[in-house]
Amino acid sequence: MGLASAPPAPTSPSDRTGPGHAHWLRVAREAADDLATDTVTREQAGKAPFDEVSRLREAGLLTLLGPAESGGGGADWPTAYAVVREVAAADGSIGQLLGCHYFLSWSAQFFAEPILAARTEQRSAAEEWCWGGGFARQEPPLMLARTSRGLVLDGRQSYTTGVLVADRLAVRAVREDTGEPLAIAVDPTRRGVRIDGDVDTFGQRLAAGGSVEFDDVSVAADDVLGPLSADTDEDFLSPRAALASPAGHLVSVQLLLGMAEGVLAEAREYSRAGQAPSHPAWPVGTAHDPLVLTAYGELTVLTRSASALADQAMEAVQGALALGEDLAYDEYADVSALVAMAEAAASRAAQECTTRALDIIGPRSTSARLGLDRFWRNARTHTLNEPVAHRLRDVGDYFLNGAHPPFVLPA
Known part of the structure; x- marks a missing residue:
């Protein structure tokens, strides 16, 4: 057993073509400088960061990881990590918001079948979605049930990043019949979704955290990204x-x-x-x-x-x-x-x-x-x-x- 050496990367070039690491790092620094001019004032006001998300969207940072052919930045994860670090140095809350967005917007790539993953990623980039939510295990869990009307989602998810400004919510739910945990993407404007800005933390005030309640929310087949597991069973997840x-x-x-x-x-x-x-x-x-x-x-x-x-x-x-x-x-x-x-x-x-x-x-x-x-x-x-x-x-x-x-x- 070694001490965590990196596996060798394949020599084939990436198919995610974009402006490149240096370009996005420069854009991130410009965005961070912009945020730094009024960080203290904004942080003390504690308002939902709609304006800050608009700044990130205009800079092209929300779609950084999306495919270039769909309007995304075509960047890789090292670039996304560097961008999060630059932004966090100026504004930790917005750094968390952006980092959570990158992880959740990529969730289909981790958990969904390739066709669904590509479709989700392309639409997210083309429509410049901001993602919020989270997959951490919680009790009681959100429940996904099959009814005569199709799949429906019920339950309440406590504090999660980005939900106040999200165009898509990525959440963890458990199938009522089998107990299988699943990653689900939900449009927050869908009937039965209620977002509550009830968070009163002493820090990360601009991370757009809040609670989300799902009351008999319809879930389409494409909204179910794939299985999750908090278990160590290696046969459960690839x-x-x-x-x-x-x-x-x-x-x-x-x-x-x-x-x-x-x-x-x-x-x-x-x-x-x-x-x-x-x-x-x-x-x-x-x-x-x-x-x-x-x-x-x-x-x-x-x-x-x-x-x-x-x-x-x-x-x-x-x-x-x-x-x-x-x-x-x-x-x-x-x-x-x-x-x-x-x-x-x-x-x-x-x-x-x-x-x-x-x-x-x-x-x-x-x-x-x-x-x-x-x-x-x-x-x-x-x-x-x-x-x-x-x-x-x-x-x-x-x-x-x-x-x-x-x-x-x-x-």
Whole structure:
């Protein structure tokens, strides 16, 4: 058993032709700069991010992963991960919203048959859908029943990202007759769907989170994307479908790293300026203070180390996606374990950076006008929803006993 080396990628070129990584990274930086101009004001207002989604749509970032022939960006997952990280550095909430959208908009590729997956992907790109929802297991589950009128969906899904602004909802439901868990895509304008913006979190306020109630909602055959499973039964999901777990968790990794890099960048500007821009009378600790230098050094090493591990995980996921149905279960386990390591490292980096950056700035960091607290609140909200203690246990079990990490979709 190796330590999660990336499987070899095939040499055949990708059929997803688009402008390329450099182009989309430039677009993401421009979008992030735009978001950064009013992040504090928007975050404190806490309104549903319709305007922010419009900015992403106009920049072409919503359709980034869609096929170019259908109006999409034709980009790959490494590009999508880089975009999420850039946006998260400026606005963690919108970074989460965008990352969740990428994962859910790709869900048909993981779980659906090829023809349905292509049809869903093409329509999503052509109509520029924004996706919200989630596949995490919950109790009581949503129930999918077969009636004389066809399939109907009932139940309530608690807090999920993006639902307030979504054009499509991707949810997990259980078949009433067999208990089989399924991935389902639902038009939120369909009769019987009620979205409630009842979320009152202290962080990630602009992630458009809310609850969704389904009351006898009609579900068409094409809305049922395919089977899900939270079990470890390898016969239940193909390795290709199981890749939804590490691919989704790697979105979390990039989001956390973006937050860590964002808060360090803002703190560095304050330290270099010698004063806080909004409060000239409040001097920032000298840029030559040994304690300040040591703190920046430690946080830089922590973040860069987590970033290097994330890069390894990203290469592994991309290689596994390229192998498709040729991916073996042992290779999948290697990839899943490596992503778990990267998520644990990124979680620690985000929590350390967002906490200690406030210590570096000192009492001035409590100013609501500076808004530095948003980094800590956003990172802490995310890490509470995506705890890594069980991920570390899975890594230990994999390292010591060779046990395959369980299939767990991100919250």
